Amino acid sequence: MPQPSLPVPATATLTYMRSKVSEADAMLRQGLANLSQPSDMIRLASRLLDLCNDVSDHLNHLCIVKPVACRNGCDTCCRSLIQVNPIFAHLALDHAQRTFTLDRLEQLYQRLLTGVPFCPFLFDGACSIYEQRPMVCRGYYSLDVALCLSGTFCEGNPAYQGDDGHAAHHYRIFLFVLEKRLEQIEKEFGIAPGPVFLHEAVYALWDRSVK
Numbered sequence: 001m002p003q004p005s006l007p008v009p010a011t012a013t014l015t016y017m018r019s020k021v022s023e024a025d026a027m028l029r030q031g032l033a034n035l036s037q038p039s040d041m042i043r044l045a046s047r048l049l050d051l052c053n054d055v056s057d058h059l060n061h062l063c064i065v066k067p068v069a070c071r072n073g074c075d076t077c078c079r080s081l082i083q084v085n086p087i088f089a090h091l092a093l094d095h096a097q098r099t100f101t102l103d104r105l106e107q108l109y110q111r112l113l114t115g116v117p118f119c120p121f122l123f124d125g126a127c128s129i130y131e132q133r134p135m136v137c138r139g140y141y142s143l144d145v146a147l148c149l150s151g152t153f154c155e156g157n158p159a160y161q162g163d164d165g166h167a168a169h170h171y172r173i174f175l176f177v178l179e180k181r182l183e184q185i186e187k188e189f190g191i192a193p194g195p196v197f198l199h200e201a202v203y204a205l206w207d208r209s210v211k
């Protein structure tokens with residue numbers, strides 16, 4: 001007969017997250033030390049997101065899992081202009097240029113040119129770069145879609161996200177810590193761009209790539 005599983009102590013979750021931040025730290029330092037062309041940056045961003053995916057999966061085993069309300073086509077959280085670390089702008093543009101149809105690419109370019117009051121990667125209510133969406137987007141979740149629809153995007157509102165250490169909550173914290181660590185390491189390497197608006201950064205990169 002299967003034994004009931006014991007609850008995992010919160011310290012185990014913290015220890016795990018710390019070890020993954022250290023792993024990411026080493027990966028970033030090595031990657032930034034060996035940057036020689038834009039594709040290195042794109043590869044590094046992609047590897048970092050792979051690590052984030054692993055953490056998300058693992059936290060679902062380590063912590064209690066609360067049902068989040070997020071669904072494909074639920075897009076209130078994408079109806080604002082987001083700020084990201086520039087490495088994710090590189091990755092977003094690369095992904096779009098490799099996977100979009102010419103029509104969609106043209107649509108994206110026109111959005112960047114004229115400006116839209118929502119994330120330019122939002123098409124038909126869904127993220128068009130979902131697999132490679134920036135780290136900051138991965139931390140957004142809600143336990144109650146009605147709160148999002150009413151515009152209650154408040155990280156301090158426990159009804160919005162819950163505050164009792166469930167998997168999505170821990171993952172959000174992990175992503176936040178990792179973003180800060182990334183900024184700190186970039187500063188050490190003399191790269192200190194800080195967060196940039198995704199739409200502005202993608203437009204600038206695109207413009208540069210065709211000149």
Ligand code: SF4
Pocket residue numbers: 069070071074075076077078140141142144145148149
């Ligand atoms: S965070 Fe809110 S708006 Fe965004 S997908 Fe989840 S439920 Fe929908």
Ligand code: SF4
Pocket residue numbers: 077078082119120121122123126127128129130133134137
């Ligand atoms: S990149 Fe995707 S997930 Fe992030 S805000 Fe834009 S559409 Fe939403």
